Amino acid sequence: MERVNKMPKQTFFNLEPERREKIIAAAVDEFARHPFEQASLTRIVENCGIAKGSMYQYFADKLDLYLYIVELAYERKRDYVGRAFALQADIFSVLEEYYRQSFQFSRDYPSLNQVTNNYWNSRAQVLSGALEEGRLNRAEEFGRFLSEAMESGEVNADLNSEAVFFTYHAVGRTLIDYFDKDIDDDFVKQVLDVLRFGLQRRGEGK
Amino acid sequence: MERVNKMPKQTFFNLEPERREKIIAAAVDEFARHPFEQASLTRIVENCGIAKGSMYQYFADKLDLYLYIVELAYERKRDYVGRAFALQADIFSVLEEYYRQSFQFSRDYPSLNQVTNNYWNSRAQVLSGALEEGRLNRAEEFGRFLSEAMESGEVNADLNSEAVFFTYHAVGRTLIDYFDKDIDDDFVKQVLDVLRFGLQRRGEGK
DNA sequence: GTAGCATATGACTGGGTGGTCACATCGTTT
DNA sequence: AAACGATGTGACCACCCAGTCATATGCTAC
Numbered sequence: 001m002e003r004v005n006k007m008p009k010q011t012f013f014n015l016e017p018e019r020r021e022k023i024i025a026a027a028v029d030e031f032a033r034h035p036f037e038q039a040s041l042t043r044i045v046e047n048c049g050i051a052k053g054s055m056y057q058y059f060a061d062k063l064d065l066y067l068y069i070v071e072l073a074y075e076r077k078r079d080y081v082g083r084a085f086a087l088q089a090d091i092f093s094v095l096e097e098y099y100r101q102s103f104q105f106s107r108d109y110p111s112l113n114q115v116t117n118n119y120w121n122s123r124a125q126v127l128s129g130a131l132e133e134g135r136l137n138r139a140e141e142f143g144r145f146l147s148e149a150m151e152s153g154e155v156n157a158d159l160n161s162e163a164v165f166f167t168y169h170a171v172g173r174t175l176i177d178y179f180d181k182d183i184d185d186d187f188v189k190q191v192l193d194v195l196r197f198g199l200q201r202r203g204e205g206k
Numbered sequence: 207m208e209r210v211n212k213m214p215k216q217t218f219f220n221l222e223p224e225r226r227e228k229i230i231a232a233a234v235d236e237f238a239r240h241p242f243e244q245a246s247l248t249r250i251v252e253n254c255g256i257a258k259g260s261m262y263q264y265f266a267d268k269l270d271l272y273l274y275i276v277e278l279a280y281e282r283k284r285d286y287v288g289r290a291f292a293l294q295a296d297i298f299s300v301l302e303e304y305y306r307q308s309f310q311f312s313r314d315y316p317s318l319n320q321v322t323n324n325y326w327n328s329r330a331q332v333l334s335g336a337l338e339e340g341r342l343n344r345a346e347e348f349g350r351f352l353s354e355a356m357e358s359g360e361v362n363a364d365l366n367s368e369a370v371f372f373t374y375h376a377v378g379r380t381l382i383d384y385f386d387k388d389i390d391d392d393f394v395k396q397v398l399d400v401l402r403f404g405l406q407r408r409g410e411g412k
Numbered sequence: 413g414t415a416g417c418a419t420a421t422g423a424c425t426g427g428g429t430g431g432t433c434a435c436a437t438c439g440t441t442t
Numbered sequence: 443a444a445a446c447g448a449t450g451t452g453a454c455c456a457c458c459c460a461g462t463c464a465t466a467t468g469c470t471a472c
Contacts, residue, residue: 011418011419038243040460052460052461052462054419057418057420061460092406153407154406156407159400164405174375196404197406198406199401217448246430248428259452414471417470418470422463431456436450436451437450439446440447441447
């Protein structure tokens with residue numbers, strides 16, 4: 001997720017807020033509708049009534065703009081969703097809360113949500129490094145979270161923790177991808193229950 | 207997955223097999239490297255030494271060619287992987303065998319595998335109808351398979367069967383997406399175990 | 413008023429795209 | 443050999459793209 005050496009130029013931050021917001025809105029919309037490679041700078045400038053040349057006063061190139069927008073979407077989402085991890089509760093409640101927030105975010109800010117979805121689904125060569133790094137960061141966070149739950153005995157310690165992350169990551173990403181379809185809170189809960197209880201029938205208890 | 211009114215023209219099937227194969231190989235390669243929208247017909251014809259105009263003797267347009275190639279890849283894969291469902295065994299063995307075969311297929315025919323991956327990950331508007339239909343077909347198949355296993359008592363009947371399909375579909379798709387990375391048979395097994403046993407620690411038994 | 417700097421602009425460049433079409437080539441039938 | 447239908451061809455068309463640059467505009471300072 002981190003950018004290395006690129007940023008909007010200072011000029012961009014000197015802009016009147018109204019103008020800046022128009023640019024951001026048009027860019028978010030475009031990157032929500034199209035993955036990076038198919039997104040069109042020409043369309044963006046048309047939709048916000050800014051000259052093409054001006055864009056290059058603010059951003060080095062299309063990739064620079066894209067990464068700025070992705071980071072912005074990511075930060076907004078983290079602010080919105082982060083609360084879940086703050087609450088001191090069992091791992092299943094935390095996960096449920098996390099996806100509930102995530103779901104709510106996608107309803108409140110569908111475009112921002114689509115921007116991040118497109119980013120994670122991206123196969124563009126230029127992005128693969130950053131994507132891999134982002135995935136590793138998340139895996140690490142999740143790993144810490146998980147091993148606590150294994151030590152406390154909430155979680156089946158026989159499982160391979162990388163495999164657990166992989167599974168949750170896959171399901172979470174797909175869920176969020178489907179948020180704009182016709183699913184609801186209850187379906188999210190049921191999917192999480194599949195992961196929680198497992199497909200195989202459990203022994204006598206209950 | 208089904209095409210409605212489009213097909214390679216007869217001319218294509220009249221071709222000398224060698225020529226036909228060259229075209230298919232170049233197209234498979236291109237659609238493995240790029241999603242539909244970014245794939246380039248110009249590159250395909252360059253790579254197989256066929257005139258651009260000739261392509262339009264065989265296929266109505268780029269989409270027609272694409273759907274032909276996708277279907278071809280899909281059929282090859284089904285032939286390869288289908289055996290798993292033939293074997294009369296418990297659901298977990300069948301699923302394990304299915305993903306094992308799937309994994310093997312991706313090793314033997316990486317390009318064909320990539321073509322289908324790109325297809326399922328595709329967001330192109332023209333494809334959304336066919337994608338949805340394909341997903342429904344698979345959901346139905348899986349649903350029948352699953353309800354048998356619920357009746358026989360192998361599977362936890364408390365679970366919502368749509369949610370189970372959703373979960374397996376998400377994980378399966380992501381696994382297959384990762385087949386070209388550095389994972390092995392054992393990792394696949396461990397992921398399937400997460401789905402089978404669930405994250406929550408099980409009661410006394412073992 | 414005028415010098416100087418930051419910013420705004422859109423016509424333009426070079427390159428890529430899917431798709432077309434007038435013409436060439438070939439095999440078969442007459 | 444002539445005529446005909448089926449097939450092969452690549453130059454060409456209209457369109458879209460990211461990025462550039464000479465010029466214009468506005469603001470500040472003197």
